[in-house]
Amino acid sequence: MSLKSYVTSRVLLTIPMVFLLLTLVFVIIRVMPGDPALLHFERHVSPEVLAEFRRRLGLDLPIWQQYINYIAGLFRGDFGISMQDYSPIIQHLHARFPATLELSIYSGLFAVVFGVILGVISARKYDTTTDHSIRLLAIVTYAIPVFFLGMIFQIIFSVWLRILPSGLRFDPHYTPPPTITGLYTIDSLLTGNIWAFGISIRYLLLPSVTLGIILLGIFIRLTRTNMLETQQSDFVMSAKARGLSSFSITYRYSLKNAFLPILTMIGIQVAILLAGAVLTETTFSWPGLGTYLVDRIYHRDYTAIQGTVVFFAIMVAVVTLAVDILYAYFDPRIRL
Amino acid sequence: MTNLLQIENLSVEYKTRRGIARAVDNVFLNLEENKTLGLAGESGCGKSTLGLSIMRLVPHPGRINEGKILFNLDESLIFEGGSVEKGQIDLMQLDDNQMRAIRGRKLAYIFQDPMTSLNPLIRIGDHFTEIIQAHEEDVKKDEAINRGEEILETLGILPERITDYPHQFSGGMRQRVMIGLGIALRPRLLIADEPTTALDVIVEAQILDELATLKKQFNLSMLLITHNLGVLAQTADDIAIMYTGRVMEIAKTESLFEDPKHPYTQCLLKAVPDVRKPDKTLAWIAGAPPDLIDPIPGCMFRPRCEFAMEICATQPPPLEKLDTGQRVACYLYTKGVSKK
Numbered sequence: 089m090s091l092k093s094y095v096t097s098r099v100l101l102t103i104p105m106v107f108l109l110l111t112l113v114f115v116i117i118r119v120m121p122g123d124p125a126l127l128h129f130e131r132h133v134s135p136e137v138l139a140e141f142r143r144r145l146g147l148d149l150p151i152w153q154q155y156i157n158y159i160a161g162l163f164r165g166d167f168g169i170s171m172q173d174y175s176p177i178i179q180h181l182h183a184r185f186p187a188t189l190e191l192s193i194y195s196g197l198f199a200v201v202f203g204v205i206l207g208v209i210s211a212r213k214y215d216t217t218t219d220h221s222i223r224l225l226a227i228v229t230y231a232i233p234v235f236f237l238g239m240i241f242q243i244i245f246s247v248w249l250r251i252l253p254s255g256l257r258f259d260p261h262y263t264p265p266p267t268i269t270g271l272y273t274i275d276s277l278l279t280g281n282i283w284a285f286g287i288s289i290r291y292l293l294l295p296s297v298t299l300g301i302i303l304l305g306i307f308i309r310l311t312r313t314n315m316l317e318t319q320q321s322d323f324v325m326s327a328k329a330r331g332l333s334s335f336s337i338t339y340r341y342s343l344k345n346a347f348l349p350i351l352t353m354i355g356i357q358v359a360i361l362l363a364g365a366v367l368t369e370t371t372f373s374w375p376g377l378g379t380y381l382v383d384r385i386y387h388r389d390y391t392a393i394q395g396t397v398v399f400f401a402i403m404v405a406v407v408t409l410a411v412d413i414l415y416a417y418f419d420p421r422i423r424l
Numbered sequence: 425m426t427n428l429l430q431i432e433n434l435s436v437e438y439k440t441r442r443g444i445a446r447a448v449d450n451v452f453l454n455l456e457e458n459k460t461l462g463l464a465g466e467s468g469c470g471k472s473t474l475g476l477s478i479m480r481l482v483p484h485p486g487r488i489n490e491g492k493i494l495f496n497l498d499e500s501l502i503f504e505g506g507s508v509e510k511g512q513i514d515l516m517q518l519d520d521n522q523m524r525a526i527r528g529r530k531l532a533y534i535f536q537d538p539m540t541s542l543n544p545l546i547r548i549g550d551h552f553t554e555i556i557q558a559h560e561e562d563v564k565k566d567e568a569i570n571r572g573e574e575i576l577e578t579l580g581i582l583p584e585r586i587t588d589y590p591h592q593f594s595g596g597m598r599q600r601v602m603i604g605l606g607i608a609l610r611p612r613l614l615i616a617d618e619p620t621t622a623l624d625v626i627v628e629a630q631i632l633d634e635l636a637t638l639k640k641q642f643n644l645s646m647l648l649i650t651h652n653l654g655v656l657a658q659t660a661d662d663i664a665i666m667y668t669g670r671v672m673e674i675a676k677t678e679s680l681f682e683d684p685k686h687p688y689t690q691c692l693l694k695a696v697p698d699v700r701k702p703d704k705t706l707a708w709i710a711g712a713p714p715d716l717i718d719p720i721p722g723c724m725f726r727p728r729c730e731f732a733m734e735i736c737a738t739q740p741p742p743l744e745k746l747d748t749g750q751r752v753a754c755y756l757y758t759k760g761v762s763k764k
Contacts, residue, residue, distance in 0.1 A: 320483070322540040329479055329535075330555040330605060331528030334520075340554075341543055348545075420589040421544055 094416050102409045109401045114158055117394045119151065124390040128171050144174055145391060158394075167395035172387060177395035180380055185399075186270025187257055188376035191296055191368065192361050193271075198300030200354060203307020208343065210308065211315035222308060230305030234364050238298045238371035245294060252294050255373035259287050295372040299364050303357055310353050314346035321345075348419055355411030359404045426496060428613060428645045429455040429478070430512075434491030436470070436477050436669075445716040447473040447486065449669035452743060455613070457496075460639065460646040462660030462677070464653055464692075468713070470669035471649045472536075475615045478647070479533050480515060480523050492516060498612060501525050504561065529559045532606035536618040538598035542590035548572070548601055549586040555608055575604040579634060596627035600634070607638055614639075615647045620655065632659055653696055657681060665689050668713050668724040671743060675750035685752040687729045723754070731756055 118124070125142050133141075142148040145168075146157055161168060167177040210222040246254035258264040258272060265276040265284045272288035318324055324341050328334075332341075369378030377396060384392040416422045436448035447470040455461045463471045476482050478493055493515040500510040503525045508518065515523065527533075535541045542551060552572030556563050573583035579600040590598060599619060606614055616635065620628035636659060639646055648660060656663050657677065664674045665688065673686040684690045694707035711728040714720050720727070722737040729736070735755050743753040 322535055322537055323543045325481065325483070326533065326535050326541045326602070327543070327554075328481055329527055329531075329533035330558065331524050331526070332554060332558050333524060336554070336558070340546075344545055345543065419545065421591050 091416060094422070095413050098409060098412050098416075102405055106402060106405050109405065110159060110162065110398060111155075113394060113397050113401060114155055117390060117397070118154065124171075124388075128388045128390065130388075141171075145169065145171060162398065167398065168391045170384075170392045170395075171389045172384075172392070177392050180392070181377065181396065181399050184375065184377045184380045186267075187374060188362075188365050188369070188378060190271040190273065190292065191299065191374060191376060192358075192365055194273075194292055194296035195299035195303065195364075195368075196354070196357070196361055198296060199303035199307055199357070200350070202300070203304050204311045204343075204350065206304075207308045207311020208315060208338070210312040211319065211342075212338070214316060219312075223312070226305035226308040228305075229301045230309075232302065234298060234302045234367045235371045237301060238295070238368060241294050241298055242371075253291055254294070255371075257288075257291050257375055259291070262287065264288075295368050295374050298371070299361070299368045302364055303361060306353060306357065307350065310350055311346060314349050315342050318342045318345045348415065351411060351415055351418065355408050358407040362400050362403065426457055427454050427494075428457045428496050429453070429647070430492075430494040431474075431478070432492040432494065434474070434477060434493065435489040436473050436482055436486055437489050439485045439487070440717065443717040446719065447669050447716065448477065450740075451491070451666075451669075451671050453664060453671065453674070455645055455647060456661075457645055458639075458643055459661040460648055460659055462656035462663040463647060463649045463666060464651060464656055464663060465666035466651060466713070468716075469666045471651075471666050472617050473669075474666070475533070475617050475647060475649050478515070478613075478615060479527055479531060480518075481527075481533075488516065495526075495530070495613075497526075497530065501529065503559075525559065528555050528611070529609045530612050532609075532611040532614045534599075534602050534606050534614065534616040534619045537622050538595055538602050539622065541602055542598060544590055546589075547586070548576075548588055548590065548593075551601070551605055552586070552608060555605055559609055571608065572604070575608055576601070578638075579604050596623055596631065599623060599627075599631055603631070603634065603638070607642060607644070610642055611644070613645050613647065615649070617649045618651070619648075621650070621652070628655075635659070653681075653692065665692065668716060668719070670724060670740065670753065671751075672725070672754070673750060673752045674743070679748065679750060683748070683750075685746065685750050685757060686725075686754050687731050687756070688725050691728075 125138055125145070125147055128141075129138070139148070146154060149157070158168065165178060167181060169176055170180070206222050206225070210219045213219045242254045245252040253259075262284075264272055265279055265281055265288075268275045268278050273285060273292065276282070276284035276288055319342050324337060327337050327341055365376065366378035366381055368374065369376045370382050373379065377399070381393065381396045384396065431451055431453040434448055434451045435446060438445045438447055449470075451474060453461070463474065465471050473482060473486065477488050480488070482488060494512050495515050496512050497508060497510045501508045503521070506519070506521045506525070508522050508525060515526070518526070542548075546554075549569050549572055552575070553565055553568040556568040556571060557565075569586060573586050576586060577583050581597060581600060581604075585593075590601075593601065599622075603619075614635075619635070620631050623631065632655065635646070638644060648656065650656060660677050662674060663677055663680045665672045665680075665686065667688050673680070673684070673689050675685070680689065681693065684693055688709075691707065691709045695709070697706060698704060709728050714724055714727065722739060723729070723732075723741055726732045726736045733755060741753045741755045741758065743751050744758065745751050746757055
């Protein structure tokens with residue numbers, strides 16, 4: 089099987105998966121007992137208001153028709169309208185997504201880069217104090233709840249040391265860089281505004297390190313285990329017997345081969361990253377999808393919750409697909 | 425004849441949770457130029473560990489305790505960050521860089537399992553480029569690939585398959601690739617650690633034939649490690665029999681098969697099936713080898729030996745040369761020992 093047909097089959101497999109996912113989200117959110125319209129209004133409202141509300145949101149239709157409308161809408165890029173003000177949810181997603189993406193990219197990078205580096209060190213210094221310390225670090229960081237770590241950082245760096253802001257995405261006294269990609273760090277660099285870049289980094293630092301540290305442990309342990317495993321493998325032994333340098337064995341053999349499971353893990357971690365983003369964003373008042381979702385949950389805005397969750401789900405599906413394709417690119421055996 | 429390899433008093437120990445296991449115990453071996461020395465013994469007798477210690481690649485937690493591994497280097501090697509003078513050198517005295525320069529270039533090692541000995545993510549051609557460039561830094565990639573193609577062709581593999589990945593090859597072909605990588609730099613000594621165990625009998629015969637041809641073509645000396653005495657009967661000039669990390673007997677191949685001296689060798693040969701006598705009941709050796717972590721004093725074969733004497737329980741018997749040329753570590757052949 090060629091790479092091309094492999095990719096095609098993966099893409100085709102993703103379609104029923106996404107479909108199943110969309111259905112599941114719909115079922116969980118809508119078919120649950122309780123009337124979303126009634127639950128949305130916490131106090132009593134007149135039947136006329138309620139009827140009008142149901143009509144505009146399409147909640148007066150039979151459930152199967154709501155489902156068809158929902159799926160059909162998604163194909164047009166319509167994620168429904170919010171119960172709050174009937175505004176299209178896609179608008180909110182569009183406005184909020186760059187913030188979450190920026191946070192996720194930096195925390196993901198932090199976790200992968202430091203996780204792999206520490207994992208490699210740990211494996212190379214196998215069974216020494218360095219190795220044990222790194223492993224301890226991996227377990228501890230994995231076990232800390234993300235909001236707790238966030239608060240500790242806020243207390244240390246924002247309250248005691250007063251060197252980093254405790255929340256938000258940009259200094260409220262200044263205007264953020266003009267939107268090109270929506271990522272402040274990239275937009276400020278594209279417009280040549282080093283000063284704005286500095287501010288965005290300052291605001292990014294605590295939330296992305298917090299979220300990154302939570303994911304760090306997995307990558308440390310995974311890298312270490314896989315490095316140790318490949319180091320003991322026959323092909324590393326025979327590479328040594330052929331007189332290859334230990335540098336080229338570590339990087340061309342151990343790390344390259346250990347990278348495949350790491351790549352898979354990156355795909356799996358994206359889901360955890362997004363879940364972690366919800367908590368991190370709340371802790372740091374980061375104006376992304378996470379805070380939006382939590383805000384909508386407080387307001388029992390069912391349509392907005394559904395739209396955001398669907399968006400998260402599609403993101404995870406897309407990343408999983410991308411990882412599968414990358415995996416095939418790196419591992420020739422998959423293409424068989 | 426000069427000795428290419430001379431092992432003196434070599435001991436290797438593995439440090440385990442239960443204690444220290446002596447996998448190679450006080451071994452002396454000689455390998456002459458252009459000869460094949462067969463190293464045979466049952467699983468766990470230390471034959472692979474001995475092979476790996478010549479490469480100085482004994483895996484953790486093993487350690488070479490003492491001994492000399494004298495190797496006759498035919499040319500001086502100069503490499504980035506060091507050099508090795510030609511002549512007889514003790515591999516144990518070399519630093520990591522010097523040892524790296526000798527591995528693959530003068531000493532080649534072929535592992536048992538060809539299915540796992542090639543990096544699955546690296547093309548066959550890149551395996552050749554790697555080893556050639558690791559030792560001859562100024563060789564260009566194209567030239568290295570060309571050399572790889574030539575080697576594949578001598579081994580009966582289509583040269584254009586050099587761009588394939590290991591998983592696209594069968595087991596026998598992979599072992600040929602391993603051999604090809606082994607001889608790529610015209611080494612002096614080829615250590616083959618059960619090179620045909622993972623293969624079927626027909627491929628085994630082909631590979632052994634090819635090894636014999638290559639040995640002539642490149643003036644190779646070979647250390648062939650196996651538990652298959654039949655393989656050694658075809659290929660080896662001399663055979664060393666190992667048991668519990670010690671060499672029990674070294675002899676010319678013919679004399680070992682025709683007139684085995686050590687009781688252990690005799691038992692081993694009785695256990696080899698013979699196609700001409702299909703009805704023969706195979707003999708076996710009662711008992712099991714002693715625990716290496718808690719070794720018994722004296723000869724390690726004593727509990728299973730039908731000729732055991734009092735003296736066998738005192739001191740390990742030394743390896744002594746008989747008038748007939750064999751070397752045996754057994755008190756049966758020591759003069760002046762009362763045989764009871």
